[in-house]
Amino acid sequence: MLSLNISGLENGVVLDHIPAGKSMEIYKYLDLGSLDCQVAIIKNASSKKMGKKDIIKISGGLDQVDLDIIGFINHHITCNIIKDGHVVEKRQLHHPKKLTNVIRCKNPRCITSIEQELPHVFFLADTKTKTYRCKYCEEKYSFK
Amino acid sequence: MPRHLLNPMDFSVEELDKLMDLAGDIERNPDKYAHACDRKILATCFYEPSTRTRLSFESAMYHLGGHVLGFSSANSSSAAKGESVSDTIRMIGCYADICAMRHPKEGAPLVASEKAEIPVINAGDGGHQHPTQTLTDLLTIRSTKGHLDHQTIGLCGDLKFGRTVHSLIEALSRYEGMHFVLISPPELRVPEYITDLLKEKNIPFEEVISLDEAMPQLDILYMTRVQRERFFNEEDYIRMKDFYILNNDKMALAKEDMIVMHPLPRVNEIALEVDSDPRALYFKQAQYGMYIRMALILTLLEVEV
Numbered sequence: 001m002l003s004l005n006i007s008g009l010e011n012g013v014v015l016d017h018i019p020a021g022k023s024m025e026i027y028k029y030l031d032l033g034s035l036d037c038q039v040a041i042i043k044n045a046s047s048k049k050m051g052k053k054d055i056i057k058i059s060g061g062l063d064q065v066d067l068d069i070i071g072f073i074n075h076h077i078t079c080n081i082i083k084d085g086h087v088v089e090k091r092q093l094h095h096p097k098k099l100t101n102v103i104r105c106k107n108p109r110c111i112t113s114i115e116q117e118l119p120h121v122f123f124l125a126d127t128k129t130k131t132y133r134c135k136y137c138e139e140k141y142s143f144k
Numbered sequence: 145m146p147r148h149l150l151n152p153m154d155f156s157v158e159e160l161d162k163l164m165d166l167a168g169d170i171e172r173n174p175d176k177y178a179h180a181c182d183r184k185i186l187a188t189c190f191y192e193p194s195t196r197t198r199l200s201f202e203s204a205m206y207h208l209g210g211h212v213l214g215f216s217s218a219n220s221s222s223a224a225k226g227e228s229v230s231d232t233i234r235m236i237g238c239y240a241d242i243c244a245m246r247h248p249k250e251g252a253p254l255v256a257s258e259k260a261e262i263p264v265i266n267a268g269d270g271g272h273q274h275p276t277q278t279l280t281d282l283l284t285i286r287s288t289k290g291h292l293d294h295q296t297i298g299l300c301g302d303l304k305f306g307r308t309v310h311s312l313i314e315a316l317s318r319y320e321g322m323h324f325v326l327i328s329p330p331e332l333r334v335p336e337y338i339t340d341l342l343k344e345k346n347i348p349f350e351e352v353i354s355l356d357e358a359m360p361q362l363d364i365l366y367m368t369r370v371q372r373e374r375f376f377n378e379e380d381y382i383r384m385k386d387f388y389i390l391n392n393d394k395m396a397l398a399k400e401d402m403i404v405m406h407p408l409p410r411v412n413e414i415a416l417e418v419d420s421d422p423r424a425l426y427f428k429q430a431q432y433g434m435y436i437r438m439a440l441i442l443t444l445l446e447v448e449v
Contacts (some may be wrong), residue, residue, distance in 0.1 A: 109270045111251040116228050118255060136251025137272055 009082045012037070013065060015056040016078040020044050023054035026077075027103060028068050032058065068096035083105075097124050099132065103141055110137035147444055148257040148264045152311045154279035157318050164283050167432070167439040171287075174207065180442060180449045181210030186242035188214035189232065189256075190267070191247040196408060196430065197267050197276070201244045204437035213240065218248075230259045235259045242445055245269075263444035271307050276440065277407055278311040280433035284425060285364060287432060290401055294321035298358050301327075301368035301413055303334040308407045309317060309368055313338055314317055317345055324349035325358045329387050332370070341362075354387050359397035365390070367406045367426075391415040395423065405429055441447050 019027060023041045032039050038059040047053040056067060062081065070077050071093035081089040099122045105112045112118050112134070121135040132141040149155070155163065170177050172334070186205040190198050193216065202212045215221040227260060233256040236243050244265040245253045248291055250272035257264040268274040286292050297316065299309050301324055313334070313360060316322050324342060326349060342349045352358055359365070370385045390404065395418060406414060406426040418424050442449065 107250065109248070109250050109272075111247070111249040111255050111269075113227065114249060115230065115252075115255055118230075134251070136254055137270070139250075 001025035004022055008085060009059055009101060010085050011062075012057065012082050013062055013067070014078075014080040014082060014087075015058075015070065016018075016053070016080060017047070017050065018056065018077050019050070019074070020052035020054055022074070024054055025072065026054075026073060029073055029131055030065055032065070037064070057060070066096075067091060067093065068101050069099065071095050072099060072102065074123040095124055095127070095130050098122070105134040105137065105139060106142070107134065107137050107139040110134060110139060112136055146261065146263040148253075148260075148266075149275050149440060149444065150254050150257060150264070150266045151273050152275040152315050154275070160279070161281065161295060161441050163279070163284055163436065166442065167435040168287065169281050170438050171432075171435050177208055177438065177449055179209040180207035180447050181205060181445065183261070184208075184210040184242070184445060184447075185240040186210055186214075186441065187211050187236045187243040188212060188216070188267075189221070189243055189245045189247075189305075190214065191215045191218040191245075191249075192223065193217055194246055195266065196433075197246060197274075200276075200430070200433045201265075201267065201437055203281055204434050204441060206354050207434070208380055208438055208441060210305065226413060229255045232256075233260045233264070242441060248422055265440065265444065267399070271305065273309065273311060274307055276433070277308050277434045277435055278315050279440065280337075280429060281308070281312050281366070281405065281407070282315060283432045283436045284405060284429045285403075288421060288428075289363065292316065293319040295363045296323040296325065296361055297318075297364040297366060298325040298327050298355075298362040299334075299366045299368070300358075300390075302332045302370045302384070303328040303368070303438070304332040305371060306368045309334065309366070310338055312366065317341060322347055325362065326351045327353070327355050327358050327388070329353060329384060332384065356397060359394060359402075361397070362398060362402050365398070365402060365404050367404065367410070369406075369409065369411050369413055386412065388413055389415060390418055392421070395421055398423070 040057040042053045042055040045055055067079055072095055079091040079093055080087045087098045100119050104120045112120055122132040122141055123135055125131045125133040162252050188201055205212050229252050237260055242263045244267040245256055246267040247269050250270040252269050253264055253266035266273055266275055348425055367390055372381050403423055403425045
């Protein structure tokens with residue numbers, strides 16, 4: 001099997017165990033396109049646990065990335081913090097209490113559908129069921 | 145920062161008690177409050193038509209000696225030119241001391257409150273909240289029954305789309321000894337989040353179809369209208385609209401001190417013959433609506449009398 005090498009990180013974040021094919025979605029949610037740092041996306045890497053997985057490596061940029069968003073998308077994703085070439089922390093991801101401009105309210109009756117430049121804000125309304133509700137219309141966010 | 149009323153749960157039980165005490169005092173001593181809001185201005189920003197709520201707010205302000213300005217449809221405001229709610233409220237704040245806002249978009253009064261330097265009252269935002277109706281309902285119950293706790297309340301009709309029903313259940317769920325009888329056709333049952341809330345708080349409730357069977361146990365019957373605008377299909381609306389009609393025969397099954405409430409307007413869910421029954425409180429309820437709005441305006445403007 002051919003292997004593809006991407007050099008190790010000196011400082012930054014490695015997002016591991018991303019379900020295969022989902023890395024671009026994460027890239028979009030984290031708005032990595034707007035960052036000035038190096039980002040490597042590895043798709044369909046071999047994984048003993050998952051068969052195939054995606055990995056994202058972000059050089060530096062730790063303070064620029066809202067890792068809590070990953071907790072909202074999929075808290076099974078592993079988040080390794082790298083310093084001086086070593087993993088210094090495996091960060092436990094939690095569901096964030098608030099999401100701003102990460103997901104959009106789909107309720108056509110919500111004020112966010114017409115008000116200019118109004119941020120789309122969601123709150124974690126139920127920690128048990130991980131239900132997020134729009135701050136304005138309180139509609140439940142559905143992933144469908 | 146000014147205080148606003150956006151959601152019926154914005155006020156604690158103690159604050160609600162205080163508000164209702166004030167409304168009661170206004171009812172008993174209207175002259176005492178006749179000049180409480182001299183030189184104050186209420187802006188009624190109604191982006192969609194409303195008769196009852198707007199007139200109730202305007203009447204409330206006039207009874208306090210204040211003045212009213214505003215608009216009664218989006219077409220007659222700068223919203224028709226594309227102005228945002230945020231910009232409109234900033235401008236309104238230059239002309240008025242307090243604002244009552246009705247808007248078809250859910251959350252619009254919250255957006256206004258975030259930019260406003262004056263108190264904002266949610267006078268109804270789409271199918272979301274209508275807190276002053278809930279305050280009206282609470283005052284009606286407390287004024288006629290003497291207390292809000294330990295009541296068996298039947299809510300009847302469209303329990304699925306009726307926002308007044310959802311808000312009232314949430315508000316009453318904070319009082320002890322409540323028992324809810326949810327009377328509706330299967331298609332118009334209350335949303336799951338309401339029954340989840342009651343289960344979580346261990347509040348007894350039952351979902352039934354027959355109004356006749358429920359009547360004898362009720363202390364309060366809250367009737368609602370089946371709203372045509374909530375149905376996608378005219379046939380479904382026609383099938384549902386006459387599902388419950390309260391008439392004298394049904395009233396004969398009820399306790400002598402049961403009260404009948406309705407947020408109005410009614411269509412045909414309450415027969416006209418019921419109007420002369422002393423237990424029919426829905427028009428008196430509209431009057432309580434004015435008293436509670438007077439109390440609310442005084443409280444949010446921090447006017448002491």
